[in-house]
Amino acid sequence: MSNKNNDRIRANPKFRELAQKRSRTAWGLTALVLGVYYGYMLLVGMAPEWLAQPLSEGGTLSLGVPVGAFIIFFAWACTGLYVRRANSEFDRLNAEIVEEAGK
Secondary structure, three states, rough: OOOHHHHHHHHOOOHHHHHHHHHHHHHHHHHHHHHHHHHHHHHHHHHHHHOOOOOOOOOEEEEEEHHHHHHHHHHHHHHHHHHHHHHHHHHHHHHHHHHHHHH
């Protein structure tokens, strides 16, 4: 791609829209995941006895295990949300930008 095309792409308002949407989505999901992870670390540091409670009376599995599993699944879900948005909205905008730059 030539410099002329690059300049046309950068000047396109859809390019700025795409960059802003991707950035907002990425930073928002990053903040959510980090908030959950650091919240868990605070819980481990401040209330370990709560996480050590058994799930059932006489059971060996503690409450910390499903909470930890939730954190892993939450991170996967956030990744899935980003991928879904990237494959639909972001790819559509990207295709429109490239098409308009080629004219």
